[in-house]
Amino acid sequence: xxxxxxxxxxxxxxxxxxxxxxxxxxxxxxxxxxxxxxxxxxxxxxxxxxxxxxxxxxxxxxxxxxxxxxxxxxxxxxxxxxxxxxxxxxxxxxxxxxxxxxxxxxxxxxxxxxxxxxxxxxxxxxxxxxxxxxxxxxxxxxxxxxxxxxxxxxxxxxxxxxxxxxxxxxxxxxxxxxxxxxxxxxxxxxxxxxxxxxxxxxxxxxxxxxxxxxxxxxxxxxxxxxxxxxxxxxxxxxxxxxxxxxxxxxxxxxxxxxxxxxxxxxxxxxxxxxxxxxxxxxxxxxxxxxxxxxxxxxxxxxxxxxxxxxxxxxxxxxxxxxxxxxxxxxxxxxxxxxxxxxxxxxxxxxxxxxxxxxxxxxxxxxxxxxxxxxxxxxxxxxxxxxxxxxxxxxxxxxxxxxxxxxxxxxxxxx
DNA sequence: TCTGGGGTCCTAGGACCC
DNA sequence: TCTGGGGTCCTAGGACCC
Numbered sequence: 096x097x098x099x100x101x102x103x104x105x106x107x108x109x110x111x112x113x114x115x116x117x118x119x120x121x122x123x124x125x126x127x128x129x130x131x132x133x134x135x136x137x138x139x140x141x142x143x144x145x146x147x148x149x150x151x152x153x154x155x156x157x158x159x160x161x162x163x164x165x166x167x168x169x170x171x172x173x174x175x176x177x178x179x180x181x182x183x184x185x186x187x188x189x190x191x192x193x194x195x196x197x198x199x200x201x202x203x204x205x206x207x208x209x210x211x212x213x214x215x216x217x218x219x220x221x222x223x224x225x226x227x228x229x230x231x232x233x234x235x236x237x238x239x240x241x242x243x244x245x246x247x248x249x250x251x252x253x254x255x256x257x258x259x260x261x262x263x264x265x266x267x268x269x270x271x272x273x274x275x276x277x278x279x280x281x282x283x284x285x286x287x288x289x290x291x292x293x294x295x296x297x298x299x300x301x302x303x304x305x306x307x308x309x310x311x312x313x314x315x316x317x318x319x320x321x322x323x324x325x326x327x328x329x330x331x332x333x334x335x336x337x338x339x340x341x342x343x344x345x346x347x348x349x350x351x352x353x354x355x356x357x358x359x360x361x362x363x364x365x366x367x368x369x370x371x372x373x374x375x376x377x378x379x380x381x382x383x384x385x386x387x388x389x390x391x392x393x394x395x396x397x398x399x400x401x402x403x404x405x406x407x408x409x410x411x412x413x414x415x416x417x418x419x420x421x422x423x424x425x426x427x428x429x430x431x432x433x434x435x436x437x438x439x440x441x442x443x444x445x446x447x448x449x450x451x452x453x454x455x456x457x458x459x460x461x462x463x464x465x466x467x468x469x470x471x472x473x474x475x476x477x478x479x480x481x482x483x484x485x486x487x488x489x490x491x492x493x494x495x496x497x498x499x500x501x502x503x504x505x506x507x508x509x
Numbered sequence: 510t511c512t513g514g515g516g517t518c519c520t521a522g523g524a525c526c527c
Numbered sequence: 528t529c530t531g532g533g534g535t536c537c538t539a540g541g542a543c544c545c
Binding site for chain 2: 134135136137138139153154155156157158198280313315316338339340341342343344345346390391431432434436
């Protein structure tokens, strides 16, 4: 009898092939077999027919077109992706309850408890691939090994439309000949640094003293890569992972410089972030804005509040102050991207009223603001601050806020 | 001719507290 | 009074992932 053991190849990594492009083809079969890319501005995903020409995800659409003039580009704004993703994850969950969602098209599964029901990890990998193809028409590549990071590598090697199983005892033989870029955490910069040290394969990392990598990469990064190269990765498959931050960003084609032009964007982004937080009953303490300039350099500014909030109004207040600061600091710069993020996320905060006190009515934006989270009624706030205008965050954003007497302004959001 | 919209983790310096 | 060490929090930047 098969005894499920921790050393079996029982961690699966499943990765849908060219997900966005594949869904686009399913929705519009006339695209089948043609070089096609999904994206606007940059390529999100492209068919294997397009990859033959060198087209890759992340590449500007313009560049992709120059490599492959007959490339068909569709914009990915249709909403079928989540439907397909849900159908696929339902299949995964029919094989094991231990499914860790990495993204819309990627998951880890621990099938060690499913072996007595469905067969070996290799059997399960084959069954999942068959089910996904039959029920959704999509190809999914699967890696099955004893370790998370190794399964992820195996599924990459298996692409397109493949299955690779690495059994206990075979890991290093599989791993060591591969180029370093297969490792999670090795991007262009790290690859270049490693290559400069004469390190090209994962086996080279394993044979290099940690200290000589640490001086180039930092100690944590070096230790991480060294561990992976020796097949050390104790991380379990986790079914639920709490979000640590939420963000929204917007790239701007028309380059803009002034606060007046940027504020509507800031308000819209903040409303998106805060709305998503409230929908999940979350609140956050730290607000970060990121600005990218015309020369592609970027800066971030963050503020940590004394307490968490999910209020659009409170976040707008804090973000606006930072934006004003940045514009004063870089007056000549064009802004090409603005991002608003909330981190330090907590769950189930009590009722909050975030408020700002505006003692300067001449400017369009609130100044000298305080913010707190209060468990007080609006009436109590009105008494305390003498406000005669109470506005909701959404009113603030739609521009219907009235700064009548300018005594103060209270923004609530509940 | 410069490229979207989400995320995670790490580092380093300074402030502050014990 | 001076000096030192350890720990935590905050800010800013950077690399990387899908």
